[in-house]
Amino acid sequence: MDYRFNFDAVWRSFDLLLAGLGLGLGLAVISIFLGSLIGLVAAFAMISRNSLLRGIAVVYVTAIRNTPILVLIFFTFFALPQMGVRLGKVESFVVTLTIYAGAYLTEVFRGGLMALPRGLREAGLAIGMTEWRTNFWVIIPVMIRNVLPALSNNFISLFKDTSLAAAIAVPELTFYARQINVNSFRVIETWMVASLMYVAACYVIAAGLRRIERKLAIPR
Amino acid sequence: MADPLLVIENLHKKFDHLEVLRGVDLRMNGGDVVSIIGSSGSGKTTLLRCVNLLEDFHEGRIVVDGQEIGYAVKGGRRVRLPNSIVARHRALTGMAFQTFNLFPHLSALGNVTLGLIRVRGMKKDEAVAIAERWLDRVGLLERRNHYPGQLSGGQQQRVAIARAIAMNPKLMLFDEVTSALDPELVNEVLNVIKDLARDGMTMLIVTHEMKFAYEVSTRIIFMNEGRIGEEGPPSEVFNNPKTPRLAEFLKNSSF
Ligand SMILES: Nc1ncnc2c1ncn2[C@@H]1O[C@H](COP(=O)(O)OP(=O)(O)OP(=O)(O)O)[C@@H](O)[C@H]1O
Ligand SMILES: [Mg+2]
Numbered sequence: 001m002d003y004r005f006n007f008d009a010v011w012r013s014f015d016l017l018l019a020g021l022g023l024g025l026g027l028a029v030i031s032i033f034l035g036s037l038i039g040l041v042a043a044f045a046m047i048s049r050n051s052l053l054r055g056i057a058v059v060y061v062t063a064i065r066n067t068p069i070l071v072l073i074f075f076t077f078f079a080l081p082q083m084g085v086r087l088g089k090v091e092s093f094v095v096t097l098t099i100y101a102g103a104y105l106t107e108v109f110r111g112g113l114m115a116l117p118r119g120l121r122e123a124g125l126a127i128g129m130t131e132w133r134t135n136f137w138v139i140i141p142v143m144i145r146n147v148l149p150a151l152s153n154n155f156i157s158l159f160k161d162t163s164l165a166a167a168i169a170v171p172e173l174t175f176y177a178r179q180i181n182v183n184s185f186r187v188i189e190t191w192m193v194a195s196l197m198y199v200a201a202c203y204v205i206a207a208g209l210r211r212i213e214r215k216l217a218i219p220r
Numbered sequence: 221m222a223d224p225l226l227v228i229e230n231l232h233k234k235f236d237h238l239e240v241l242r243g244v245d246l247r248m249n250g251g252d253v254v255s256i257i258g259s260s261g262s263g264k265t266t267l268l269r270c271v272n273l274l275e276d277f278h279e280g281r282i283v284v285d286g287q288e289i290g291y292a293v294k295g296g297r298r299v300r301l302p303n304s305i306v307a308r309h310r311a312l313t314g315m316a317f318q319t320f321n322l323f324p325h326l327s328a329l330g331n332v333t334l335g336l337i338r339v340r341g342m343k344k345d346e347a348v349a350i351a352e353r354w355l356d357r358v359g360l361l362e363r364r365n366h367y368p369g370q371l372s373g374g375q376q377q378r379v380a381i382a383r384a385i386a387m388n389p390k391l392m393l394f395d396e397v398t399s400a401l402d403p404e405l406v407n408e409v410l411n412v413i414k415d416l417a418r419d420g421m422t423m424l425i426v427t428h429e430m431k432f433a434y435e436v437s438t439r440i441i442f443m444n445e446g447r448i449g450e451e452g453p454p455s456e457v458f459n460n461p462k463t464p465r466l467a468e469f470l471k472n473s474s475f
Contacts, residue, residue, distance in 0.1 A: 119320075120324075122321065123321035123322070125307070126314070127311070127335035127339060127384065127387055128310050128311025129334075130307045145325055218325050218367065218369060219369055220369035
């Protein structure tokens, strides 16, 4: 192959790529945070004795996990406005990714809750804590520590899913990469740089999460 | 005579159709140390768990320090009290479990202070001072910053006992606290309980350690098929069983 690499066009627009990466990270952080809250609530609903709560949680998790995320993105962005819910494209994507993250994190948290020994909850109750306090001070902290590795994996894949926001023209990294590609025709260079930026970002996130895992790990 | 510290009247407990407690009556005064012995499945654990309201029960009443716990009669019907009140009633008693059940993410000190801070509403300093006093009492002050995973079974159980007692319960419940321990670790835990008995702590103890029960108890209860089969002072119960069931049970247990 006789191809001469020329990154000039990519470097000229590198600030756009960086801004896109920043936006993607921001979207991921917000969605993961809100998704974790939804996941926690839904996980408790899943193991609750109340069959209505359980039913709602099961329907939510099953529906979301069996729909491709791109379809969810389009649904929120194109179909919801028809039903009277109007959101900007960034908000629309955050809502979608949050709901999507919530469903996956529900499963992570539910597994974590089920794996806890029954005696842990009883020990909290036995010293006079209410169910709520026991959940807040004992059950959730222990469960989160136990599922940290699984959480990290989910966080990374949710970050990568932000690239799908390009499909509704949210100006994140993939969106700008496509723009540069179209304007400059430096196809290989553009996507090489964009890929490397994702790899680098994921690497840094993974390293950060591993540090947190080590810091929070239950000492043995 | 002083009011009794624990009154159990006509306690019945079913798991689905299996009636595990079939009318238990029991009275304890302050300072009493009552040990419950009996064969596996006779309902010993279930009885303790009812007193700590970890199980609900269908009939009968339990009164701790003058307060009927867990249930009230409203409009002629017996209803379980709301969780916040149940939590307060639970705090009247302390429980030590067979499997320790320490909070693994907290140090020994953190295990003891959690309830003091979150239930008793103490300031951190005050809670730490009390926790350190109890950890010292069970011989673990130097280990206060160790996590449960870094302690032996016997040490974990002693922390668990400190955690329960630091809450200043009226009555301590012990459910076979040494049966998950290696034999060489049993005595360090039993010695802690004996020490508490000398201090006048009121205790209800389920145990298979007959020698210990003999030494520490003011009274022995023999549970048999969900009822109190026999009871009396240790010397009576161990040396003069009146029922063939108890005689049989004692013959089969090492003493
Ligand atoms: N959660 C439960 N669900 C159903 N049955 C139970 C439950 N807990 C206990 N049981 C049954 O109740 C009976 C009494 O159990 P319990 O644990 O009180 O006995 P125990 O006297 O403590 O026995 P052990 O000496 O083996 O500890 C047993 O037949 C047991 O199988
Ligand atoms: Mg038992």
